[in-house]
Amino acid sequence: MNIGLSKSVRYILKPSWLTGPIFDKELRVSSRRRRNYVLRSAYLAILTVFVVLVWHTMVRFQGAAAYRISQMSVAGLAIITTIIMFQFVATQLIAVVMLSTSISDEIYNRTLGVLMTTPINSFQIVMGKLFSKLLQIILLLAISLPLLATVRVFGGVPWNYVISSVCITLTAVIFAGVLSLYFSISARRAYVVILKTLFTLGIIYLFIPIMVVLVSQSFVPTIRQPLMLFSIVMLPNPFVVMQFNTAAMMSPGAVGIMPIPLSWPIHCVVMLGASVFLLAWSMRIVRRVALRQATGQLDLATKNRKKKKLSLKTTKSEGQSGLIRRVKGSPVVWKELRAPIIQGSRKKNIIGLAITIIALLITYAVNMKEKLLDEDFTHIAYTLVFVIIGLITNIVLSATTITTEKETRSWPILLATSMSDWQILIGKAVGVFRRCLPIWLLLAGHLILFITVRYIHPIAVVHLAILVTWIVVFLSGSGLYFSARLKRTTSAVVANFALALTLWAVIPLLLGLVATITYESDILEAYILTNPVVQTVVIMDGAGGSHNATRNLSRLNYEWPSPSGSNWNSIRSTTSILFITMLIYMSMGLLFAWRAKCRFRRNIF
Amino acid sequence: MIETKRLTKHYGNLTALVDLDLVIEAGDIFGFIGPNGAGKTTTMRILVTLLEPSSGQAFIDGLDITKKGKEVRRMVGYMPDFMGIYDDLKVFEYLEFFAAAFSIEHKKRKSIVEGVLELTDLQSKGSFTVDSLSRGMQQRLGLARVLIHDPKVLVLDEPASGLDPRARIEIRELLRELKRMGKTIMISSHILSELEEICDHIGIIEQGRLVFSGTMEEIRQRMGVQSKVRVQVANNQQRAIELLSALPEVQDVQSTGRYIAVTLDKDQNTDGIIARVLVNGDIDIVSLEPQQVKLDEAFLQLTKGIVH
Numbered sequence: 003m004n005i006g007l008s009k010s011v012r013y014i015l016k017p018s019w020l021t022g023p024i025f026d027k028e029l030r031v032s033s034r035r036r037r038n039y040v041l042r043s044a045y046l047a048i049l050t051v052f053v054v055l056v057w058h059t060m061v062r063f064q065g066a067a068a069y070r071i072s073q074m075s076v077a078g079l080a081i082i083t084t085i086i087m088f089q090f091v092a093t094q095l096i097a098v099v100m101l102s103t104s105i106s107d108e109i110y111n112r113t114l115g116v117l118m119t120t121p122i123n124s125f126q127i128v129m130g131k132l133f134s135k136l137l138q139i140i141l142l143l144a145i146s147l148p149l150l151a152t153v154r155v156f157g158g159v160p161w162n163y164v165i166s167s168v169c170i171t172l173t174a175v176i177f178a179g180v181l182s183l184y185f186s187i188s189a190r191r192a193y194v195v196i197l198k199t200l201f202t203l204g205i206i207y208l209f210i211p212i213m214v215v216l217v218s219q220s221f222v223p224t225i226r227q228p229l230m231l232f233s234i235v236m237l238p239n240p241f242v243v244m245q246f247n248t249a250a251m252m253s254p255g256a257v258g259i260m261p262i263p264l265s266w267p268i269h270c271v272v273m274l275g276a277s278v279f280l281l282a283w284s285m286r287i288v289r290r291v292a293l294r295q296a297t298g299q300l301d302l303a304t305k306n307r308k309k310k311k312l313s314l315k316t317t318k319s320e321g322q323s324g325l326i327r328r329v330k331g332s333p334v335v336w337k338e339l340r341a342p343i344i345q346g347s348r349k350k351n352i353i354g355l356a357i358t359i360i361a362l363l364i365t366y367a368v369n370m371k372e373k374l375l376d377e378d379f380t381h382i383a384y385t386l387v388f389v390i391i392g393l394i395t396n397i398v399l400s401a402t403t404i405t406t407e408k409e410t411r412s413w414p415i416l417l418a419t420s421m422s423d424w425q426i427l428i429g430k431a432v433g434v435f436r437r438c439l440p441i442w443l444l445l446a447g448h449l450i451l452f453i454t455v456r457y458i459h460p461i462a463v464v465h466l467a468i469l470v471t472w473i474v475v476f477l478s479g480s481g482l483y484f485s486a487r488l489k490r491t492t493s494a495v496v497a498n499f500a501l502a503l504t505l506w507a508v509i510p511l512l513l514g515l516v517a518t519i520t521y522e523s524d525i526l527e528a529y530i531l532t533n534p535v536v537q538t539v540v541i542m543d544g545a546g547g548s549h550n551a552t553r554n555l556s557r558l559n560y561e562w563p564s565p566s567g568s569n570w571n572s573i574r575s576t577t578s579i580l581f582i583t584m585l586i587y588m589s590m591g592l593l594f595a596w597r598a599k600c601r602f603r604r605n606i607f
Numbered sequence: 608m609i610e611t612k613r614l615t616k617h618y619g620n621l622t623a624l625v626d627l628d629l630v631i632e633a634g635d636i637f638g639f640i641g642p643n644g645a646g647k648t649t650t651m652r653i654l655v656t657l658l659e660p661s662s663g664q665a666f667i668d669g670l671d672i673t674k675k676g677k678e679v680r681r682m683v684g685y686m687p688d689f690m691g692i693y694d695d696l697k698v699f700e701y702l703e704f705f706a707a708a709f710s711i712e713h714k715k716r717k718s719i720v721e722g723v724l725e726l727t728d729l730q731s732k733g734s735f736t737v738d739s740l741s742r743g744m745q746q747r748l749g750l751a752r753v754l755i756h757d758p759k760v761l762v763l764d765e766p767a768s769g770l771d772p773r774a775r776i777e778i779r780e781l782l783r784e785l786k787r788m789g790k791t792i793m794i795s796s797h798i799l800s801e802l803e804e805i806c807d808h809i810g811i812i813e814q815g816r817l818v819f820s821g822t823m824e825e826i827r828q829r830m831g832v833q834s835k836v837r838v839q840v841a842n843n844q845q846r847a848i849e850l851l852s853a854l855p856e857v858q859d860v861q862s863t864g865r866y867i868a869v870t871l872d873k874d875q876n877t878d879g880i881i882a883r884v885l886v887n888g889d890i891d892i893v894s895l896e897p898q899q900v901k902l903d904e905a906f907l908q909l910t911k912g913i914v915h
Contacts, residue, residue, distance in 0.1 A: 326699045326734055329716070333707035340695060412691035418655050419708035420681040420756070606657055 022122045024130025032138060041096070045142050049088060053149065055515035056084050082159045083248055085146050086167045090244055093139050093171060097179035099496065100138065102195040104131040105288060106186045114292045124289035128281060132176075132183060139175055143168070163251040166266045170247065173273035174240035178203060180277045184284045187291060191406070192492035193398055207242075209361075211235040216368045238276070243269040334416075334426055338403065338433025355440065362444070376457050378547030385466070385542045388445035389473070389534060395441055396474060397502055400434045400481020401494040404598075408489055414606050427482065427599045434478045442470055456552055461573065462545035465580055469537050472584040472591070477502065479591030482598040489605070506533050527563045532583045536563070544576065608633040608760060608791040609654065614663035616649050616815075623649040624815040626663065631793060631808065633759075636786050638806035639795040640906060646815040647795045648688060651762050654793070655685040667760055681709070684753030688764040688795075690745045692737045698724070698748060699733040702755055709756035719755060727751040727781065743774035750781060761785065763794045767801065779805055799903045813910045826905045835898035836869040836881060841891035850888045851881065868898075 032038050057077055108114040108127075117127060150164060181202060185195040214235050236242040247266055329336050366375070374380045407413040416426065449466065452458040480501050484494040510533060513526040530536050544550065544560035560576040570579060609631040616624040624646045631637045639647050652658040654665055656676040665672045667679050693701060699720060706716045724730045727747045732740065740748060746766060753761055766782075767775045775798070782792060782805055796802050802809065809826065811819040819826065840847045844862060851860045851869055859870040869881065885892055 326697055328713075329700070329703045329707045330713070333704050336707070337693065337696070337704055340693075340700075407691075410692060411687075411689050412693055414652075414657050414687060415685075415691040415705075415752075416708065417657060418680055418683075418685045419705060420677055420710060421708050422677060603657070603659075607652075 022126035022130055024117075024122065024127055025134050028130060028134030029137070032134065038138060042142065042145065045092065046145055049085065049146055049149070051512070052084055052088060052515075053081050053153075055512065055519070056080050059515055059518045078153045078155075079159055079252075081153045082150060082164065085150060085153075086164070086171070087244070087248075089143060089146060090167070090171045090174065090240075093142060093175050094178045096142065097135065097139055097175045098182045098196055098199045099192075099492070100135045101132070101179045101182040102186055102192040102199070102492065104135065104183050104186050105284075106190050106192075106195070109187070109291060110190055114288070115294075118292040124285045124292060127292070128183070128285050128288055132179060132281070135179060136176065139179075140172075143171070160251065163247070166247055167244065169270050170240050170244050170266055173270045173277070177240075177273045177277045177280075180280045180284070184280050187284060187287050191402070191409075192490075193402055193495040196492075196495070197394075197398060207239045211239065213361075213364070217364070219372075237269055238272050240269065240273065332425070332429045332432070334421070334429025335432045335436065338430065339436055358444075375452070376548035378543055378550060381452065381458055381546035382539055382542040384448055385445065385546075386535065386538050388441065388448065389469070389538045392438060392441040392445065392470070393473060393477065393502065393534065395438050396434065396477040397481060397498045398495055399437050400431075400478045401485050401498040402491050403430045403434055403482065404485035405488060405491040405494045409491060417603060417606060423599045423602045426602065427595060430482060431478050431595065434481065435474055438474065442474075445470070453551070457546070457548050458542075459545035459551045459553065459558065461555060461558065462541055465541045465545070465576065466538075468577075468580045468584050469534060469541065472587040473534055476587040476591035476594075479594035479598070483594040483601070486598040486601040506535065530563055531579055532586065537580065537583065540576070541580075544573075608635075609637075609665075609667055609793060611650070611654075611665045612663055614650070614653065614665055615661050616646075616653060616658065617661045622815055624653075624660075627812075627815070627817055629810060629817060629820065631791060633791050634786070634789055635807045636782065636792045636794065636805055638802035638809045639793060639812065640797075640799060640802060640809065641795075641812035642910060645812045647812055648764055649815075650812070651685070651764050651793065651795065655683050655762050656680055657685075681756065682758050683760045683762060684756070684758035686749045686753045686761070686763045686766055688768065690742075690749055692745070696737050697734050698729060698737055698740070701737050701748065702751060705752050706755050711756065723751040723754045726754065726784070728777070743770050743777075746770060746774065746778065747781075750778070754785075759791060761790050761792045761794075763792065765795055765797070767796055767798055775801065799906055811906060811909050818909050819905075826909075834871045836871065837894075837896045837898055838867045838869060838881065838885070839865055839893040839895075840867065840885065841893050843890055846888060847885055847890045850884050850890070854880065854884060856880065 059080075105114075105128075108117070114127075153159075178199065182195055182199045185198045185202075186192075189195045189198065211232070215232050218231060243266055327340070369375045369380055404413065407416060421429075445466070446463075449458060449463050453460050453463065477498070481494070481498045484497040484501075485491075488494045488497065510526065510530055513529055517523040517526045540560050540562055544558050550558060555573050558573050559571050560573070562570045562576070562579065564570045570576070609629065611627050611629040614624055614627040614629075615622070627646070627650060629650075639650070641647050649658065653660050654667065654672060656672050656679055659673060668682060670679050670682075672679050693704070696704065702720045702723060703716050706719055707713075711719060721730070724733060727750055729744065729747055729751060732744060732748075737745070737748065746769075750763075750766065753763070763782075767778050770778065779801055782794070785792060786805075794802065794806070803823065806823075808820065808822055810817055838847070838851075844867065848860050848862060848867060851857055851867065856872050857869055858872050859868075861868045882892060882895060
């Protein structure tokens with residue numbers, strides 16, 4: 003009896019009961035993947051660059067020793083907050099990407115059913131997958147610890163801030179990772195999981211809180227304390243809690259403003275609770291899928307297809323054959339248009355689009371009630387949302403168009419047809435454009451609606467058309483190139499995202515830091531002119547709002563961040579800037595597309 | 608119809624093909640066999656223009672595959688050793704997609720697709736999604752796809768792998784039908800007995816080198832393999848063995864239970880001599896079956912089992 007009890011205690015004390023051999027296997031595999039070492043090196047390199055630049059910005063090696071020492075604590079504060087914010091954002095993104103294939107790989111390689119024939123249970127499968135990836139992320143967090151400890155010596159940052167920030171980061175990472183793992187059970191492709199996870203996080207963290215506050219303010223006037231409501235709905239949002247935590251450290255007086263302080267321990271408990279719930283749900287589904295696979299039944303992903311097949315039999319017996327779509331025009335374009343944007347049925351996509359339009363109309367109603375629809379900033383926000391969603395969709399769809407064929411092994415078969423490489427390339431590019439079209443049509447609809455009611459100047463259509471044209475050509479070209487160059491869809495999507503982020507976020511940030519050091523901002527301002535977000539803001543700032551909508555063209559004023567001595571505020575300058583940017587980016591896009599074509603027949607298998 | 612001259616392919620340090628010289632006549636079924644990693648698939652991929660040779664030349668119907676890629680693809684139907692499928696496409700749509708990819712006119716496509724569906728016995732599956740088909744059905748669909756543009760040459764890489772016996776027989780019959788239609792077929796398979804039944808010519812490749820190419824008859828001659836005859840007698844088996852051992856054409860005689868296995872020196876018809884000797888010796892013959900050399904035996908003798 004005692005021996006049995008001690009055996010049980012020893013078993014529970016050993017961490018291996020939690021994950022089983024899955025954890026070992028995952029670590030073994032990940033140690034053989036070069037990309038993990040590349041990720042760590044890149045992470046450390048980016049972190050170091052940021053720290054060095056912040057250090058140079060904050061600390062001046064001139065003046066009295068006392069001044070220099072006082073500057074060090076300011077620099078320490080800036081560096082630690084930079085590192086913490088960088089880690090906070092980067093590790094969440096990495097968790098989403100890392101766990102995006104965690105279960106789908108096992109399902110589609112048909113190893114999940116095999117695992118079920120061993121003593122490993124679904125709890126160990128899910129925990130093993132989660133912990134093995136979390137360990138990689140914790141390693142990334144640990145890399146920065148020596149740096150944090152060293153900088154902490156300069157003073158300025160209390161330990162409890164460092165600890166609370168790490169806790170917020172960890173719980174946010176766990177939640178994002180678990181959500182990604184959950185979606186990876188039902189979606190085969192990593193990019194679908196990544197998009198679904200980011201979209202869901204956006205809804206939880208941003209859309210629902212904003213809608214709750216806006217709708218309650220507009221339609222439920224009995225709510226007297228919107229700030230209290232705000233602090234309640236924002237409690238599960240790690241970005242807000244982190245911001246609040248940092249603000250509280252910088253200026254402790256700010257804490258008193260909130261009626262219910264955004265307490266980080268409560269936030270962490272909420273996030274962990276949500277993660278545990280989602281994990282339990284995931285285990286349930288994983289077990290079901292695994293048992294189906296082990297007993298030779300269809301898995302969850304193919305269940306719907308089975309239903310479709312059965313329904314086809316029924317319709318066939320009734321003599322109906324309208325379900326088959328005939329190929330018209332270019333076969334490649336036709337095929338691209340058959341693929342749903344997000345995996346799932348066409349019906350689901352239509353429902354998603356309908357919900358989006360309804361949500362959009364609700365925001366219009368709220369803004370109309372608040373008399374905000376005639377303001378320029380309202381249309382800047384709307385246009386920015388459309389452009390950013392369009393950007394993301396274009397980045398993803400263009401990067402998946404060839405790699406998905408490689409993954410389903412239909413690429414060599416397509417290349418063995420008599421279609422020329424140019425025909426395939428143009429077909430793919432047109433397919434990407436047609437699939438992204440609904441988003442650009444929403445933008446066009448928004449513009450036409452508010453031009454009609456004179457809240458936006460008609461010239462905005464021309465300027466935004468130029469902007470959208472180069473965005474589409476450039477991102478489609480780069481996406482096709484990465485898709486032709488790389489074998490995996492996830493790698494191609496990540497590469498296309500990385501290119502966009504580097505061009506439009508990382509380089510401006512670095513140039514900004516360099517400008518602060520050198521007091522020379524001309525390069526930054528010239529470069530930032532070509533940024534799609536900046537261009538959107540400037541276009542809508544100049545042409546949005548009722549005060550601009552009725553103005554004569556010559557009286558429209560665009561506030562470009564112009565290099566010293568130049569004045570580029572006129573419509574002529576604006577059109578020229580947009581046109582030159584379009585030429586540059588379209589040339590790059592076409593160059594990428596040409597390179598993609600050159601790579602079609604290399605490394606096909 | 609198909610010709611390669613000193614065809615060589617390197618993958619980095621690995622040499623997959625070495626100076627491969629191959630000739631396949633029009634209307635022939637050419638069986639291409641070899642151990643895993645021998646270079647069969649590489650040869651086929653080069654012939655269908657999906658890989659570029661490191662050196663050497665290959666011609667399909669006189670066209671250089673490296674210079675006239677598009678024209679070559681128009682006259683070749685390639686079925687790889689995997690089934691590349693498009694999710695969510697139905698069988699009819701899948702075939703029509705490839706018909707369009709081969710620039711077949713829109714108005715002709717429907718009848719062509721229906722024709723190949725009938726030929727491959729898939730008429731009832733037109734509205735099923737491709738990924739819902741069984742493995743055997745998918746293989747048939749693969750064959751239907753390669754026939755969609757009516758190519759002169761079919762390059763089939765392991766078309767019968769993973770199929771059940773019934774499906775294999777059906778594929779074999781389909782290939783015979785295609786031969787009757789005048790197609791030149793290059794086929795690789797690990798099921799040697801099947802190749803033996805349908806192929807006019809055999810090519811055996813190992814470590815990227817063609818170790819043999821010719822008819823089954825030429826294989827036997829090349830190997831110098833003796834013919835074997837299996838004899839069953841009704842009485843006095845020991846006496847029969849003595850009589851047969853005394854014949855100068857006979858190299859070896861062994862008793863294998865009810866039968867007597869006779870190994871002859873040459874590949875010639877000596878059945879008559881055996882029958883005459885036994886009848887003259889008052890031995891009643893129950894059966895006398897000539898045993899020809901099998902392709903798998905030839906394969907084992909001609910190859911060393913070495914892979915890259």
